[in-house]
Each structure stands twice: as structure tokens, then as C-alpha cells.
Amino acid sequence: MKARLEKSPRQKIVAVKPPAPRRPTxxxxxxxxxxxxxxxxxxxxxxxxxxxxxxxxxxxxxxxxxxxxxxxxxxxxxxxxxxxxSILHLKTADDFYNHGVQLANQGNLDEAEECLKKALKLAPKCDYIHYAMATTEALRGNNVEGALEHLQKAIELNAQNRYLAQKDPDFSNLEEDPRFTEMIYPEKSPA
Incomplete structure (x- = not known):
């Protein structure tokens, strides 16, 4: 703050200090x-x-x-x-899977991942649960390795998942990864 200048009766210029800043109550x-x-x-x-x-x-x-x-x-x-x-009584792998997909669609990717992990514990050889886990991890973007592992497992369990992944926008941030393209387009991979 600039100091104000006031003239005294003798026409002297006197510098006046601004008041100290007030402390908040x-x-x-x-x-x-x-x-x-x-x-x-x-x-x-x-x-x-x-x-x-x-x-x-x-x-x-x-x-x-x-x-x-x-x-x-x-x-x-x-x-x-x-x-x-949201207080649900989830018991089966499909219960956890369905709830996990619902959470992922709502953008609750952390909670979705937890539900899908529980579903995988109950049904470790279920291709669509691995596929959902792969999409969830791909969307989160912080575990590319996990997304690729789950997608590979989903394809091993059901080859149709390869064709689903080719058109699935949930994998868009993996499109530049050569491991992903080799996995979903094996016919284009160099032999």
C-alpha cells in the first residue's frame, strides 16, 4: 500500500503510515x-x-x-x-460382477475394481469377469500390465473376447501399446 501524503497547516508534507493489516477474528x-x-x-x-x-x-x-x-x-x-x-447383499460371482460393471459405468472405478476382484475370487475362470477387470484397469490407466493380463486371460478362456476388444472404446488408451495390438490382432503380428 502506498503511504498517503497529507499537508499540515504549515504546508509540510507528512507521510502517514497505512494502518496495520487487521488480523482475522x-x-x-x-x-x-x-x-x-x-x-x-x-x-x-x-x-x-x-x-x-x-x-x-x-x-x-x-x-x-x-x-x-x-x-x-x-x-x-x-x-x-x-x-x-448401495447396501447390497452380494453373494455370487455374478452379483459382484454385475455390481462392479454398474459402478464402472458410473465412473466409480476403484469400487468397481474391488467388486470385480471379489467376483474373480469366486469364479477365477470366468472370461467375462476377466474382460470387465481388463476394461476397468484400462480405464483407470494406472495398471496397463494388469489390464493386459486380464485381457489375455479373457481371450484364453473365450476367443470371442478378442473381437470384442477390437471395437471396445474402453481400451482406447491401450491402442498405442504394441502388446495390446498383438493380442487383439494376432494375424497382423510379424511371425
Whole structure:
């Protein structure tokens, strides 16, 4: 900030220091922290991480800011509704597979992978579960090796999976990988 200059009665110029910056009150600090927590909870909510969002929102409904508390309460109710719907009794490999595919379609790739892993434990030689696991890992993009291994296993168990993979957009980020192209287009591979 620039210092203000004032003229005194004698026409001297006197420099006046700007006031020291005001420290925020504890209430202002608490509100700022609550707003940051709310933004974090909304981000988790947007990513379908309702359980994590619910924990934060539950603490925010008691905040002194009535507007923020009411918004947190609305999001908290939605989280509770979504979480109560998702309490499922999955027992069979197909139950876990179907739920995993549903989660993957909703963009919950981490949860989808967990369901598909459980399905594979129950049915380790099921080609479509390996195929779904391959697409999920390909979409996540952080385990190319795992995606290729599951796709290879799916093809070994059912050769039709090779033709499905050729047209499947879920594998688009693997198209440049020569191991992938050799796997799904073996006729084009050099002998």
C-alpha cells in the first residue's frame, strides 16, 4: 500500500503510515476453514465418494454459519440416501460382477475394481469377469500390465473376447501399446 501524503497547516508534507493489516477474528478463521472443508466435501460428493463426504458434512451441520450448515445438511441427506441404496447383499460371482460393471459405468472405478476382484475370487475362470477387470484397469490407466493380463486371460478362456476388444472404446488408451495390438490382432503380428 502506498503511504498517503497529507499537508499540515504549515504546508509540510507528512507521510502517514497505512494502518496495520487487521488480523482475522477466530470466527472468520473458523468460517474460512469450514468453507474449505465444504468445498472438499462437495468435491468428494461429485466423485461419488459419499462415505468420505458424509463424514465431513456431518461435522459442518453444526457450524455457526446457518447458510453453510443448511447446505451441508442438504448434501448430507443426499449422501445418506445414496449410501443406503448401495447396501447390497452380494453373494455370487455374478452379483459382484454385475455390481462392479454398474459402478464402472458410473465412473466409480476403484469400487468397481474391488467388486470385480471379489467376483474373480469366486469364479477365477470366468472370461467375462476377466474382460470387465481388463476394461476397468484400462480405464483407470494406472495398471496397463494388469489390464493386459486380464485381457489375455479373457481371450484364453473365450476367443470371442478378442473381437470384442477390437471395437471396445474402453481400451482406447491401450491402442498405442504394441502388446495390446498383438493380442487383439494376432494375424497382423510379424511371425
Amino acid at each position: 477466530p470466527e472468520e478463521v473458523a468460517l474460512k476453514n469450514a468453507l474449505e472443508q465444504f468445498a472438499n466435501a462437495v468435491n468428494l460428493f461429485s466423485n461419488n465418494e459419499f462415505s468420505k463426504a458424509r463424514g465431513i458434512l456431518g461435522r459442518l451441520v453444526t457450524t455457526p454459519s446457518t447458510d453453510l450448515a443448511e447446505r451441508a445438511r442438504v448434501y448430507l441427506n443426499i449422501c445418506n440416501q445414496r449410501l443406503s441404496r
